[in-house]
């Protein structure tokens with residue numbers, strides 16, 4: 309046990325050291341005029357965090373699969389349902405206290421990061437679970453975003469009504485995409501879905517009368533129980549700060565969007581992790597592993613594929629609503645292929661199916677470019693190199709998908 | 720009336736294959752094949768490589784559409800049901816044949832390799848479980864009961880094929896012989912009435928083959944399923960089967976009890992390759 313601890317400490321220190329080397333040059337050096345200014349506070353902080361996490365990782369209740377032995381380890385069951393819930397709740401509360409830091413910048417990048425977490429969760433259902441390579445996922449994001457903006461413009465749809473409506477519409481689009489590609493696999497599927505994403509963008513771009521074309525559409529800011537978060541009410545509600553007799557602060561809107569988004573992300577994580585342990589989720593994974601075997605067991609592969617497409621798409625649609633509500637404006641330029649590629653990178657990097665992995669990868673891939681602001685010219689380059697390196701070192705992604713562990717009978 | 724009952728009892732076959740023909744381009748893989756499978760028997764399908772055995776299985780289990788012919792499976796009420804028709808229509812297909820009660824294994828093992836052994840068996844029970852989304856997300860009692868039952872069935876079959884200790888291993892990490900047994904257990908989890916095993920002994924060592932023979936007999940004896948088996952291992956075939964159908968170049972050249980088939984000159988020449996066929 310003691311020896312074990314020493315080993316663990318060494319491993320943790322090594323991880324911290326590697327972080328220091330990796331992050332040092334990236335975030336530790338700032339250009340100041342013609343001079344380099346070294347700032348080792350940030351990488352040191354990073355390294356300390358990694359070391360600590362690594363050290364504590366054995367006490368964090370998540371399941372792990374031992375490298376490649378194929379043997380599953382007893383995971384969170386070891387910790388019991390109660391401590392797992394407590395752990396999830398603690399993370400949620402810590403995340404929910406972010407607005408208290410009072411930084412608009414921090415809030416806005418966190419919102420963007422969470423939107424990508426949601427997108428990653430959605431695409432993870434399609435690519436990670438069902439194994440259907442979808443390169444047009446941004447299409448569903450667009451459906452959600454435009455669904456809110458256009459719904460508000462033409463139907464007077466509010467933010468809270470738009471969430472389920474957009475999820476349903478995007479889900480329907482997912483099923484529509486699913487039908488023509490039912491018989492396709494791999495590369496062919498990728499090309500067709502790529503086309504589908506582009507078609508949606510082109511329609512949005514060219515249907516001037518309805519979507520405003522390249523000029524985009526305004527999306528109203530979200531409200532809650534009739535409270536508005538602007539300085540003065542524009543949608544017939546009362547401003548939030550007046551209800552509570554507070555001074556106006558532009559942080560209110562961001563905080564509200566952030567908290568609402570965080571809750572939706574939390575619910576989605578719960579929902580998706582439940583789905584995995586339900587017949588439908590197992591069927592998705594079985595379909596990814598072997599479609600022919602699935603059919604021989606009486607599984608209707610058509611229904612299973614369509615359900616994966618539409619559930620994934622509806623999560624993407626939700627992300628779209630938040631995007632539109634937060635930006636206050638949508639236009640086709642936000643929905644290019646690059647976004648699809650980024651979300652796919654999140655899923656692949658995260659470990660194809662691992663929820664923790666997807667969340668971490670989404671945070672990593674959206675927050676890292678923020679930290680790399682000074683290097684904005686090389687951002688995509690660094691990003692690409694990081695992807696290549698990770699694929700070489702960890703071809704299965706950062707975190708390998710964990711499998712539900714079934715304890716021995718009577719144990 | 721009496722003669723009618725007599726006809727039924729004389730001919731209670733579970734599966735009847737009639738005039739089944741399949742062509743791949745110029746190749747005639749099956750040519751007007753006829754045979755029947757009696758309930759509660761072990762029927763072996765043998766023949767040289769490329770004779771069309773797997774093709775026949777693929778038709779019976781709904782993977783290939785026959786160009787001609789019919790495949791009748793007696794349903795639970797004793798009524799013959801045409802499997803070829805089940806594949807047709809937009810909502811038809813292999814899965815409907817499987818749901819009618821035909822399960823199978825594959826010549827090249829097809830497990831869900833990146834899923835655990837137990838999960839493989841849970842997927843197989845998909846049709847029999849509570850698949851309500853709401854019920855599953857909120858883990859309502861109905862859902863829990865259904866999952867607990869599935870887990871129990873899965874464990875039962877793990878015990879039957881002697882893989883209890885591997886429940887939480889990834890299926891792809893099992894040794895070859897265990898994978899074969901797992902595939903049989905998975906097929907059995909669909910609660911079939913007819914199970915089609917495509918070369919289950921391929922790649923097994925003699926001891927494993929012996930255990931497999933016992934397992935197949937147990938499927939028929941204890942679990943009351945009818946077994947069809949394609950096999951090249953003649954001692955296994957002759958040891959366990961009640962009825963043997965011999966295919967050669969897509970045609971049935973002999974069928975009957977194993978000892979009779981074994982002596983049939985047409986069968987001998989097909990296997991030894993002499994040229995005295997008519």
Ligand SMILES: Nc1ncnc2c1ncn2[C@@H]1O[C@H](COP(=O)(O)OP(=O)(O)OP(=O)(O)O)[C@@H](O)[C@H]1O
Nearest residue numbers: 743746748766767768769770771772773774775826
């Ligand atoms: N999908 C296919 N497309 C084209 N030809 C096929 C296909 N499936 C089978 N065949 C051909 O049909 C013939 C019968 O093949 P089949 O696989 O049924 O043989 P088999 O009796 O199972 O042989 P083995 O003992 O080698 O498994 C072979 O000539 C094969 O090449």
Ligand SMILES: [Mg+2]
Nearest residue numbers: 772773774826
């Ligand atoms: Mg074969």
